[in-house]
Amino acid sequence: MSQSKLVVGIDIGSSKVAVTVGQLQEEMLHVIGVGQAANHGVRKGVISDLDETASALTTALDQAEQMSGQAIHQAFFSVNGPHIVASQSKGVIAISRADGVVTEADTERVVGESRAIAMPPNRELLHCRPRYYSVDGQEPVKDPVGMSGVRLEVETLVVGCATHALRNLDKVAYQANVQVSDHIYSPLATIRYGTALPESIRESEKIDLTEIDPAENSRQSKRFVAEIIEARLNEIFVTLEDELKAIDRDSRLPAGVILTGGGSKLEGLIEYTKNTLRLPVSAGQLPLEISGLVDKIDDPSLSTCIGLLLWGIFESSPTIGSTKSLPDLGGLNNLGDKARGFFRQFIP
Template sequence: MEREAVLVGIDVGTSKVCTLIGEVSRDGRMTVMGHGTVVSSGLKKGVVVNIDQTVRSIAESVERAERLSGWKIDRAFVSVGGQHVESLNSPGQVAVSGPRKEVTREDVNRAVEVARAVSIPSNQVVLHVERRGFKVDGQEGVKDPLGMSALRLEVEVHIVSAAATAVQNLSKCVNAAGVKIDELVASALASADAVLSETEKDLGVAVADIGAGTIDLAMFADGSPFRTAVLPIGGNNVTNDVALGLKTSLQVADELKMSHGTCNLAAIEDDEEISVSVLGEDAGRTLQRRELCEIIEARMRETFELMRGEMARGGAGMLPAGIILTGGGAQLGGTAE
């Protein structure tokens, strides 16, 4: 395979930091050269709360990927998550220039710049400006207007922004770990590109990346995103509920959640029992598995209600291809049901 480029991605999450090195061939195929995953320290709900700990986590993840691949990482694409990530759709309109009145790339760029000029909060920075579609003299549904005869060109763009200070702190951590940033990418859109087909995006679909601290949600229709959001809830909320409800440690609660947990109560037999170590007691205790799963089911029901509310605000009726679940939280038994 003739190498075209080597690309590196770093996903800095609440529970883990993942680094992936991929070799891209001239025909566009990618082969994984190396990866490194470590437990994340220094982040809460996707946002850096401790610089030194975050730098160490990133550096360790990068080092592991380098050892496996034999490739020295000097730059990477880096994910951005957290509830501070926001989105909006903005229109732009220009008169088609030139004596022939045919849409040129310059006309398209001018229309996008007009749409992009919408006011966003001063404490936010723009991560993405995604073109949703064009109108040519009022005709809707135009994907590529180049060369079309027209007097007026309209465009709608999807703008994704993030809190400036959160982005600056994340960038500091990545740079301090010895890596330059090629591009900052909203986690929701990165997840969508990884798991969605073009057909699903055209039909209308949502992807929910259920992480430890947050849920990254992206909604697509007509091939492009129209809503991007981050919900401040994730797998750690389930773990916390289990720890409180069963009076055990967070580590034991997480192990119970993954080994015995499900949010599908119909799948549980009435006589199933599990053993749990209790804080402050030498001996553990035995309890019904249903007791554990009722705690999990209650929190997951609330989680999906929040997701449904966010999707309804964005236009859930535009999603005939449904919703795709991904991320560590989606591995919990019964989540799809």
């Protein structure tokens, strides 16, 4: 099989490195390889030990290559950490055609205008995604192509990150002999020893920290950790509740809340979320057809890697506002249309 027909996602997290390998098969994303390795070279989402992280990545890549029977040369990498900041930007252009009809080229050009924002020398632009368009002041318009007017505007979500974090990620990839196809912001939290309900933990229960980091040799109260987690969750959900109130959606989301990612495995999180937000809550399931190693990828902690595969497919077909050169993924265009529709659900 041609290397160009593979899509590979790599998530470098604080506790592990995960690799997934996929390909197109009968109009479906077919996962053919998975690899995971413990990682102690990342702190708070940022690489702190290049060699340790590169070693973990190499181990995970070896597993994925052996399982898939394919050599991995390039991949989409997730980017995490508190250094990432999102903001809004705007772009405006005159519609180019004489008859005033908006084209795909116009949408790309106006999004490009919104990317022209001043970034500090130690930061760079990671993503620029359209939220909505406006044609001659008519807003919001999700897809203006084919509409008529004189002026086209766009409001975009701009995601920036620390340059050093990307360069360190690139160094790790280089040490592991894999090329970075793109950097994708896709936060993933993995919580193995905690719970959102500290009252359910006995005072006598302890956590052996050597299971998390061999350099640690102490034991910590599991209830104390649960109380810290509960306090942090309270901060997050208070902020979320304030945002829902600001848009008049407090306790008014009929579809409720969907939890995904490694953090969604936190014991008691669904119940905590229901009680706090007063909304229906469920664990997320990917609404796209996936075949292959389903038993190995049916884990919320691998959602970032699966998302990276879908992102790769999404970016392989024409997209609004994408200005990066992306690898040729062969016959993935039809599945790319499905993936594009899936990701558009999450653009605010």
